[in-house]
Amino acid sequence: MAVTNTSDVTQTLKAEGERAYELDRKHVFHSWSAQDRLTPFNVVKTEGSYLWDADGKRYIDFSSQMVNTNVGHQHPKVVTAVQEQAAKIATIAPAHVSAPRSEAARLIAERAPEGLDYVFFTNGGADANEHAIRMARLHTGKSKVMSAYRSYHGGTDLAINVTGDPRRLPVDTASAGIVHFMPSYPYRSYFNAETAEEEVQRALEHLEQTIILEGPGTIAALILETIPGTAGIYVPPPGYMAGVRKLTEKYGIVFIADEVMAGFGRAGKWFAVDLWDVTPDLITFAKGVNSGYVPLGGVIINQAIYDTFRERTYPGGLTYSGHPLATAAAVGAIEAMDEEGMIENAARLGSEIIGPSLERLKELHPAVGDVRGVGCFWAVELVTDRQTKEPLAPYGGSSSAMAEVISKCGELGLIVFANFNRIHVVPPLNVDDEIIREGLAILDEALSVADQYYQA
Numbered sequence: 001m002a003v004t005n006t007s008d009v010t011q012t013l014k015a016e017g018e019r020a021y022e023l024d025r026k027h028v029f030h031s032w033s034a035q036d037r038l039t040p041f042n043v044v045k046t047e048g049s050y051l052w053d054a055d056g057k058r059y060i061d062f063s064s065q066m067v068n069t070n071v072g073h074q075h076p077k078v079v080t081a082v083q084e085q086a087a088k089i090a091t092i093a094p095a096h097v098s099a100p101r102s103e104a105a106r107l108i109a110e111r112a113p114e115g116l117d118y119v120f121f122t123n124g125g126a127d128a129n130e131h132a133i134r135m136a137r138l139h140t141g142k143s144k145v146m147s148a149y150r151s152y153h154g155g156t157d158l159a160i161n162v163t164g165d166p167r168r169l170p171v172d173t174a175s176a177g178i179v180h181f182m183p184s185y186p187y188r189s190y191f192n193a194e195t196a197e198e199e200v201q202r203a204l205e206h207l208e209q210t211i212i213l214e215g216p217g218t219i220a221a222l223i224l225e226t227i228p229g230t231a232g233i234y235v236p237p238p239g240y241m242a243g244v245r246k247l248t249e250k251y252g253i254v255f256i257a258d259e260v261m262a263g264f265g266r267a268g269k270w271f272a273v274d275l276w277d278v279t280p281d282l283i284t285f286a287k288g289v290n291s292g293y294v295p296l297g298g299v300i301i302n303q304a305i306y307d308t309f310r311e312r313t314y315p316g317g318l319t320y321s322g323h324p325l326a327t328a329a330a331v332g333a334i335e336a337m338d339e340e341g342m343i344e345n346a347a348r349l350g351s352e353i354i355g356p357s358l359e360r361l362k363e364l365h366p367a368v369g370d371v372r373g374v375g376c377f378w379a380v381e382l383v384t385d386r387q388t389k390e391p392l393a394p395y396g397g398s399s400s401a402m403a404e405v406i407s408k409c410g411e412l413g414l415i416v417f418a419n420f421n422r423i424h425v426v427p428p429l430n431v432d433d434e435i436i437r438e439g440l441a442i443l444d445e446a447l448s449v450a451d452q453y454y455q456a
Contacts, residue, residue: 009045009056017044017054031155032167041415046073049431051415059410060439063417064426067229067261067377068287071333071342072428078293081332082325094121094321101322104330108289108300111270111334113279118301121322125260125286126154128297129223131316132282133158135299136221136254138315139308144214145176146222146253148183150231153223153258162223165231166396179219181210183228184240187370187381188389196237204243216251226272229261230419233379235372241276248281254305255280260297261377264288265337265429268347268375275374281305290329295320342429346375353433354378354425357440367392367450378425380443385456391421392450401453408446414439 021042030038045052049072052058064070071078085100092098105119122128133145147153151164160168161176164183182190184203191202211219224244227235248255257280262272266288269275273283282305286297320326337343350373358371358378369383369391382392382405393399402421409416409423417424423443427436 009052009054013044014054014056017042020044021054041410048072048074049428049435057413059413059415060427060435060442061415062425062427062439062443063415064376064428065292066287067266067417067424067426068292070265070288070376070429071291071336072430075291075333075336077336077339078291078329078332081328082293085324085328089324091320092324094317094319098322098324098327100324100328100331104289104322104327104334107331107334108285108298112283112300113271113273115279116283116300116302118306120299120301121327122286122297122299122318123295123320124154124297125258125284126156126159126297127318128260128284128286128299129153129159129162129256129258130156132256132284132299133162133221133223134316135282135301135305135308135314136256138312139305140220140252140254142218142220143177144179144219146179146181146210146214146219148224148228149180150183150185150234151225151228151258152230153225154260179210179214181207183224183234184236185232185234186237187234187372197239200237200239200243203240204247207244208247211247211251211253216253219251219253221254221256222248223256223258225258225260225262226275227262227267227374227377229377229424232381232419232422233373233377233424235374238276241273241278245278245280254282256282256284258284260284260286261288264334265343265346266375266377266426268343268350268377270343288333290326290333293329293333294323294326296323296326296330337429340430346429349427349429349431349433349436350375350378353436354440357437358425361440361444361447364444365447365451366454366456367447373425376425376427376429376431380423380425380447382421382423382447382450384453387456390455392453393421395420401450405446405449408449409442412442412445414442414446416443 042054043051044054108119109117147162149164153159153162161178164180186199193199257273259271263285281302283300290296362368362371367382370381384390393402406418
């Protein structure tokens with residue numbers, strides 16, 4: 001596989017990139033990192049499904065950055081929306097009416113399941129989840145929150161405690177009122193299930209028993225990623241999400257669907273809950289709502305919870321709630337998704353190209369233990385033994401083997417989103433078919449590195 005083409009990155013861009021890198025290493029504190037171990041990737045140009053480094057090398061972006069550039073890089077409609085709004089009203093306090101916020105709220109509510117008609121805007125996904133939990137606690141008068149292991153809900157104080165992956169452990173005080181439960185994860189079933197039907201039945205039985213043992217009268221909310229993202233894109237089997245919804249209704253628990261990563265077309269639907277015709281009480285969103293061009297998140301609220309705060313003050317807010325530049329970007333992105341058929345394209349790419357191609361790679365590479373996903377939201381799970389499912393990198397960590405696979409992808413011109421022993425295939429929703437095929441061919445070559453570590 002030849003390295004992808006280089007571009008006409010100008011000397012000015014190269015010089016700017018070199019200067020930026022120098023200042024980064026002198027002054028920038030990076031998230032989720034040991035600072036002295038970093039050699040951050042230096043991007044100087046982006047366009048569509050590509051980005052370029054300071055040496056002028058072009059890469060296919062199979063990561064959508066943090067799985068958020070759903071409309072790709074530098075989409076002209078979104079860029080223009082931000083530019084035009086900046087020329088009108090660049091910022092305004094959230095107490096005032098703002099045209100782009102009003103229009104963004106309308107567009108979002110129209111695409112949400114029926115009955116979720118109100119939108120509270122935040123700066124991102126973590127604070128969206130924080131506010132959704134606050135709303136649920138105030139609405140119910142209860143305090144506990146249930147969330148799944150192998151989940152991620154954000155990096156702020158409450159959101160990281162709600163998170164079920166190991167990133168919470170260094171800061172988990174066990175005092176945030178969080179109860180974790182085992183999710184439905186068919187490939188690594190916690191319930192020794194051998195079929196999808198067994199997995200759903202046993203996972204729901206486990207969840208109901210956890211609710212009963214914790215006391216339904218103490219539980220305000222259950223928050224669940226409809227399709228867990230960073231945790232592994234393990235798509236729940238048919239019947240699981242509907243079963244979770246029934247249990248929350250049975251026991252008077254607010255159901256919060258975390259669609260921060262799965263929403264706005266990533267799963268081939270406006271919201272992933274639409275795959276199962278499930279209507280939660282609250283939906284949290286961010287990322288794809290405006291492809292991250294300006295930070296934005298929010299909570300979509302049903303009538304019952306909205307009614308709680310008709311005469312009762314909601315004790316929460318933020319300076320940039322519904323910021324005009326961010327919501328203008330959301331309007332531009334949602335309109336672009338509609339006009340260009342990106343939601344339908346994501347579904348087609350998943351069913352016709354990405355899914356079948358990854359299944360072929362599973363047949364070709366013994367180190368591929370599992371492939372799974374929907375739309376433009378896929379995971380490739382790497383193992384050293386298919387029988388034992390021993391991961392190529394440990395849960396909660398990495399390995400030299402995984403580092404070599406990721407490095408090979410970069411060497412060949414492919415940027416991937418990787419976590420633990422998985423590589424996620426999460427390109428923009430409007431990526432061209434030929435770019436997808438080129439990226440998958442690179443991934444094919446890189447997986448040969450993983451095969452060298454296969455031990456069975």
